[in-house]
Amino acid sequence: MENKKAQHPRSKKKIALIIIICILVIFFFIIMPILTRLIYLDNFGKRFETAQWMAYSVNEFDGLKVTESTFPSNNGQLLAGYHYSKENQKIKGVLVIAHGFGGGGHNTYMDIADYFTSNGYLVFAYDATGNDKSEGEAVGGMPQGVIDLDFALRYVKQTDEYQDLPIVLFGHSWGGYCVGSVLNCHTDVKAAVLVAGFNRSIDLFEQQGESIIGSGIKLFMPYVSVYERLKFGKYASYTAIDGFGASDAEIMILHSKDDSTVLPENGYEKFYNAYGETPRFHFIEYEDRGHDSVYYSDAARRYKEQLNKDYTAYVEANGGEYTAEIKEEFMKQNLDKSKCYEFDYDLMQQMLDFYDSAL
Numbered sequence: 001m002e003n004k005k006a007q008h009p010r011s012k013k014k015i016a017l018i019i020i021i022c023i024l025v026i027f028f029f030i031i032m033p034i035l036t037r038l039i040y041l042d043n044f045g046k047r048f049e050t051a052q053w054m055a056y057s058v059n060e061f062d063g064l065k066v067t068e069s070t071f072p073s074n075n076g077q078l079l080a081g082y083h084y085s086k087e088n089q090k091i092k093g094v095l096v097i098a099h100g101f102g103g104g105g106h107n108t109y110m111d112i113a114d115y116f117t118s119n120g121y122l123v124f125a126y127d128a129t130g131n132d133k134s135e136g137e138a139v140g141g142m143p144q145g146v147i148d149l150d151f152a153l154r155y156v157k158q159t160d161e162y163q164d165l166p167i168v169l170f171g172h173s174w175g176g177y178c179v180g181s182v183l184n185c186h187t188d189v190k191a192a193v194l195v196a197g198f199n200r201s202i203d204l205f206e207q208q209g210e211s212i213i214g215s216g217i218k219l220f221m222p223y224v225s226v227y228e229r230l231k232f233g234k235y236a237s238y239t240a241i242d243g244f245g246a247s248d249a250e251i252m253i254l255h256s257k258d259d260s261t262v263l264p265e266n267g268y269e270k271f272y273n274a275y276g277e278t279p280r281f282h283f284i285e286y287e288d289r290g291h292d293s294v295y296y297s298d299a300a301r302r303y304k305e306q307l308n309k310d311y312t313a314y315v316e317a318n319g320g321e322y323t324a325e326i327k328e329e330f331m332k333q334n335l336d337k338s339k340c341y342e343f344d345y346d347l348m349q350q351m352l353d354f355y356d357s358a359l
Helices: 002-044 106-117 142-158 174-184 201-219 221-237 240-246 268-275 298-317 324-334 345-358
Strands: 065-072 078-085 093-098 121-126 167-172 191-195 250-256 281-286
Touching: 002 201, 002 221, 065 142, 078 106, 078 142, 093 106, 093 142, 093 174, 106 121, 106 167, 106 345, 121 142, 142 167, 142 174, 142 201, 142 221, 167 174, 167 345, 174 191, 174 240, 191 345, 201 221, 240 268, 250 268, 250 345, 268 281, 281 345, 298 324
Parallel strands: 093 121, 093 167, 167 191, 191 250, 250 281
Antiparallel strands: 065 078, 078 121
């Protein structure tokens, strides 16, 4: 009996240790993976459609023509493709546009298509999985954009109208990450412009998560990495910096220091630290152009700032409730796209010269 009594506290400690280990196993191997998947689905488990007030029509651009097509992506989902051109073009090459995240598909980049078709390029754009006219119940995740661009480029290379034409890329935000990363598997691309792009999918996931739950997001990051690898395979490991290294493409990188959507430390600064002294790289950094207005004029940014103030006053005067319907009503009455989206034509000329020199 005495021996049993002497061992009793040890037995309690052993049981407590086993319980603690079981709790840790459950937490790290069951609860955390489930929470990670739920957080991931909350961000990427939905479709995105372009708001009507933002949507361009080809009729808004003089002489711009478009024909539509479809092509399959990785799981057989059909993506909507758009072939832009103008009459009597002296064609230099084909520009492929990869759009940003969260606002729908390619539609709000139609002004880019118009500019470059006016200057000697055929333009191919598309809606990524889960956006606008493309199939897919949800966007799925950032690496899905790289997959879709990979399949878009395969389609372009097999399309008669683009045969033997040099390919250049343009990407904004999510699209910037995609055009950099896709160079890992399309090393024949001649040039790429990244506007407000980022290097890795998980970098942006961590940045956005930190703005919501603070440094606690770091606990989730190993699980996010594993989840993306299981979901997207090799595409999850692609980075823009690795793409730059795999390719001889000329690269132009644009960013603004005040960009709070993609912090420069997750894009521009990493790119500059890696390739700032490399001759084929061209870096342009602004102070106050934000995330969505990098290639628009100072007057356009002032107009947009005043428009947003007027919208806030409009909402407050009509009950203070911010809804998509109220914004649609206000923008239809007040938005002047020619003022809000006026190009910085000096910058656009620099992009054009950059592409031309790479061919």
